[in-house]
Amino acid sequence: MRNIRMTISYDGSTYYGFQTQPKGNTVQDVLEEAIRVLTGEEATITASGRTDAGVHARGQVINFETASPIPVERWALALNSRLPDDIVVLQAEEVPLNFHASYHAKRKTYRYGIDTTKFGDVFERRYRLHVPLPLRLEEMRRAIAHLKGKHDFTSFASTRSAKSSHVRTILDARIEASEGKLDIFLTGDGFLYNMVRIVVGTLMWVGEGKLTAKDVKRILEAKERSAAGPTAMAHGLMLWEVQYDD
Structure with a gap:
């Protein structure tokens, strides 16, 4: 398994916040669906922190584990082609398996x-x-x-x-x-x-x-x-x- 860390930006105007919730339409839902379409995997994203409905992010950080062999330098381009215009992956990098976007944020x-x-x-x-x-x-x-x-x-x-x-x-x-x-x-x-x-x-x-x-x-x-x-x-x-x- 690999641990991928990404920095993302999003316009939160039309979303019910970042974190998955029962009524859906969250940034996390959209990202995880894009990863599923790209890799066939049911990945679970961890974020540095949740943002509420209507709140935006210029530099949110997420991570997720994957078995996909996609080169790290290709992740941003591959996901952006599968994401709506109001969510953009700015950077992707491979990090140690113990990295946690929330717990390790300083x-x-x-x-x-x-x-x-x-x-x-x-x-x-x-x-x-x-x-x-x-x-x-x-x-x-x-x-x-x-x-x-x-x-x-x-x-x-x-x-x-x-x-x-x-x-x-x-x-x-x-x-x-x-x-x-x-x-x-x-x-x-x-x-x-x-x-x-x-x-x-x-x-x-x-x-x-x-x-x-x-x-x-x-x-x-x-x-x-x-x-x-x-x-x-x-x-x-x-x-x-x-x-x-x-």
């Missing part, structure tokens, strides 16, 4: 995109939240700085989170601004269910003047979901990059 980066133009960019509508309001950018930057480091992020986790611990480490948190656009980047050793979207919803309240930067520190210490802001809409979120020690 750092993940998410980007949340916001469109601040008056009427919204029609070409960005699937990938950015449209907020046609003046936002207090510098206050938002002071707020996001409070998230860096190791914290209990219970206040920024969905009440549906099943994790035994909500302690995570945020390695980098920043906001990049260009004309009409804001990009919020969070890099960490792991993320909780809806964590990034709740962070963004809270930062939006800071930007709108409903909260101050100091309130974010108070929200962290509260360890209570009701202390934070709303959950931002899914379509602005993108899994940007997953990093491994190798």
Whole structure:
């Protein structure tokens, strides 16, 4: 058997998330069907992490075992010819059999995109939240700085989170601004269910003047979901990059 690792991009607009579920139409379902058509095998994909319905990925990482003799340099081309236009394999490589896309991930980066133009960019509508309001950018930057480091992020986790611990480490948190656009980047050793979207919803309240930067520190210490802001809409979120020690 061989273990194949792939980096993939996908537009999650029409899918019910990455992970297979009873109602179908997931990114995992489509990928596994393409592998079955290509190799005749019923492969089971492991991903670095699941993304919810409507969430996109620029650099999702997956792995699966196969007995196929297809040369590793041919996998991307072969699968892309069998995938829809909204899923693309960017890279394929053979890795040790013990490699696990989720367990071995060391750092993940998410980007949340916001469109601040008056009427919204029609070409960005699937990938950015449209907020046609003046936002207090510098206050938002002071707020996001409070998230860096190791914290209990219970206040920024969905009440549906099943994790035994909500302690995570945020390695980098920043906001990049260009004309009409804001990009919020969070890099960490792991993320909780809806964590990034709740962070963004809270930062939006800071930007709108409903909260101050100091309130974010108070929200962290509260360890209570009701202390934070709303959950931002899914379509602005993108899994940007997953990093491994190798």
